[in-house]
Amino acid sequence: MGKKGRLIEDIDTDQIFHNAFLHITELRQMGQYALGNLEGWKDFPGKTGPGDIIIAGRNFGAGSSRQQAVDCFKSLQTGMIIAPSFGAIYFRNAVNSGFPVMKCSKLADLIAGGLLKSGDKIRVNIRTGEGQNQTRKEAFFIEPMNEVQYNLWEVGGLFSYAKKTKKD
Amino acid sequence: MGYTIIEKIIRGHTDEEVRAGEIVWLDLDVRSARDFGGPNVVKNFCREFGDTPVSDRSKTFFTFDLCVPACTLQYADNQQVCRDFARAKGFKVFDVDEGIGSHVLIERGLAASGSTVVGTDSHMNILGAVGCFGQGMGDVDITFAFKTGKIWFQVPESLKVFVRGEPSSGFSAKDLTLYIVKQLGTKKAALKSVEFYGEAVRKLSISGRITLCSMVTEMAGIIGFIPEFKDSVASEIKSLSGEEFNHPYADKDAVYSDAITIDIDGLGPQVAAPFLPTNVKDVGDLEEVKIDSGFIGCCTNGRFEDLKAAARVLKGKKVKDGVMLKIVPATRKVYKQLLEKGTLKDLFESGAIISNPGCGGCAQGHIGLTGKGEVQISTGNRNFEGKQGKGQNYLASPAVVAASCILGHIAGPEDI
Ligand code: SF4
Numbered sequence: 048m049g050k051k052g053r054l055i056e057d058i059d060t061d062q063i064f065h066n067a068f069l070h071i072t073e074l075r076q077m078g079q080y081a082l083g084n085l086e087g088w089k090d091f092p093g094k095t096g097p098g099d100i101i102i103a104g105r106n107f108g109a110g111s112s113r114q115q116a117v118d119c120f121k122s123l124q125t126g127m128i129i130a131p132s133f134g135a136i137y138f139r140n141a142v143n144s145g146f147p148v149m150k151c152s153k154l155a156d157l158i159a160g161g162l163l164k165s166g167d168k169i170r171v172n173i174r175t176g177e178g179q180n181q182t183r184k185e186a187f188f189i190e191p192m193n194e195v196q197y198n199l200w201e202v203g204g205l206f207s208y209a210k211k212t213k214k215d
Numbered sequence: 216m217g218y219t220i221i222e223k224i225i226r227g228h229t230d231e232e233v234r235a236g237e238i239v240w241l242d243l244d245v246r247s248a249r250d251f252g253g254p255n256v257v258k259n260f261c262r263e264f265g266d267t268p269v270s271d272r273s274k275t276f277f278t279f280d281l282c283v284p285a286c287t288l289q290y291a292d293n294q295q296v297c298r299d300f301a302r303a304k305g306f307k308v309f310d311v312d313e314g315i316g317s318h319v320l321i322e323r324g325l326a327a328s329g330s331t332v333v334g335t336d337s338h339m340n341i342l343g344a345v346g347c348f349g350q351g352m353g354d355v356d357i358t359f360a361f362k363t364g365k366i367w368f369q370v371p372e373s374l375k376v377f378v379r380g381e382p383s384s385g386f387s388a389k390d391l392t393l394y395i396v397k398q399l400g401t402k403k404a405a406l407k408s409v410e411f412y413g414e415a416v417r418k419l420s421i422s423g424r425i426t427l428c429s430m431v432t433e434m435a436g437i438i439g440f441i442p443e444f445k446d447s448v449a450s451e452i453k454s455l456s457g458e459e460f461n462h463p464y465a466d467k468d469a470v471y472s473d474a475i476t477i478d479i480d481g482l483g484p485q486v487a488a489p490f491l492p493t494n495v496k497d498v499g500d501l502e503e504v505k506i507d508s509g510f511i512g513c514c515t516n517g518r519f520e521d522l523k524a525a526a527r528v529l530k531g532k533k534v535k536d537g538v539m540l541k542i543v544p545a546t547r548k549v550y551k552q553l554l555e556k557g558t559l560k561d562l563f564e565s566g567a568i569i570s571n572p573g574c575g576g577c578a579q580g581h582i583g584l585t586g587k588g589e590v591q592i593s594t595g596n597r598n599f600e601g602k603q604g605k606g607q608n609y610l611a612s613p614a615v616v617a618a619s620c621i622l623g624h625i626a627g628p629e630d631i
Contacts, residue, residue, distance in 0.1 A: 114355075140353070143359075193238045195238040196238055196367075205355060206358075209263070209362050210263070212363070
């Protein structure tokens with residue numbers, strides 16, 4: 048996310064999901080407020096579709112621990128978020144709810160080199176980290192999901208994992 | 216390639232390959248929740264796992280410390296929700312009389328060296344003081360921990376910090392801690408396990424170790440460890456907890472992200488001015504700051520030795536007219552020591568208000584807040600705007616708080 052190929056860094060959870068809407072608990076209703084407090088991106092929910100991949104700057108999801116900042120993207124059926132790094136609590140919240148947050152330390156280089164542009168059609172293999180930019184017919188790499196993160200993603204989050212593994 | 220301290224502890228609690236950056240499933244020795252966070256754990260647990268048991272009742276606890284006994288209806292309700300749940304599942308509650316949860320875990324030998332403990336307390340990493348990997352987490356994680364006895368964790372990188380130099384005589388563990396917070400800021404130790412070395416940290420008592428480790432949170436670190444210690448510390452921890460003290464050590468060829476040296480030569484008392492814990496200055500460099508109140512306590516400075524240091528300054532003196540000094544021991548055990556050693560009398564006679572143990576004075580709990588315009592000097596760990604009411608908070612050592620309360624303005628003990 049950014050202008051002229053530069054990613055915005057340190058987007059905090061209040062910019063992702065404004066605290067005025069924290070009372071909302073229905074997943075279905077959360078999507079419409081995604082990025083609603085981030086200058087230049089207020090129209091995001093209307094423009095995005097299921098499976099879209101968000102490319103974001105360093106330390107995405109900095110700050111407070113609100114779960115809605117993850118759930119609003121699930122609500123929009125966002126495919127995944129790729130960023131050089133994530134806020135620590137944001138990363139935990141996302142992994143715990145089975146939402147794919149993927150790290151790619153070289154993201155800025157990929158964008159500077161023209162390998163990734165807004166609107167490109169890309170596919171990413173979360174197990175191997177192999178990425179394909181189908182628009183530009185280029186390949187790239189991100190950091191694959193680690194075993195634990197994959198386990199949680201596969202079953203849909205922490206609580207489902209606890210039920211499936213039945214460690215009573 | 217060798218292992219750092221955090222890698223060693225995690226290796227002892229997982230079957231997976233352990234290296235900084237890897238995410239592993241970690242076996243927990245203890246999981247706990249407090250009166251904040253605890254009610255959500257109960258709610259999550261009942262919704263997700265219904266009537267099923269917790270994974271191991273002997274390793275699961277509630278510790279009430281934030282608002283004790285409850286002084287708001289909400290806390291009263293929340294504590295009761297937790298009590299009922301604990302009774303139904305058959306595990307122990309350290310109730311409103313016990314004191315700060317992390318300290319109670321240390322005193323009861325539940326946070327042994329080399330063990331793993333999680334709770335809904337962002338200062339759970341205080342347990343690094345006794346060589347235990349303590350970690351604060353949100354209610355979703357803690358619910359999962361109650362159910363499975365495990366948690367996933369990304370093995371942090373480690374930072375090595377050497378402290379060197381001879382400080383001046385009035386330099387306490389809190390002054391050392393504040394100075395380190397100033398030097399590391401919130402970036403250098405961010406998301407890292409910090410290993411402290413050097414004579415000044417090796418010499419720390421158990422309460423001094425607690426002071427330093429508690430403020431690793433304010434450095435944005437994951438946890439702090441002090442692997443070198445005096446023999447007396449090992450025996451004190453053993454007598455306190457009944458557990459042997461075998462601090463894990465790092466291998467010689469362990470890999471660190473960075474090494475930093477901090478020089479404390481000649482330093483005297485330190486103060487963190489509002490509104491950041493990193494905004495640290497020499498007491499002598501402050502313009503005269505008049506104060507309305509003082510607070511001695513908090514998980515950072517609520518042990519007997521801390522209150523004793525304050526009592527040494529206050530004995531035979533009076534808190535200045537118009538200044539209010541609030542003292543909160545960390546635990547019931549500390550309270551008992553104050554009583555038995557006569558320290559309580561010295562504190563009382565100086566004019567201080569002494570409350571029952573807990574987080575009061577730090578959290579917005581049972582010993583009041585600061586009002587708008589009020590200037591307070593506190594032994595706490597955070598001075599963010601709004602953290603302890605609407606006033607302005609300065610952070611300092613127990614001796615500096617005591618001296619300031621006698622004089623009515625911020626000053627070191629040698630100014631008396
Ligand atoms: S004393 Fe304050 S910082 Fe420490 S555990 Fe209690 S509320 Fe948290």
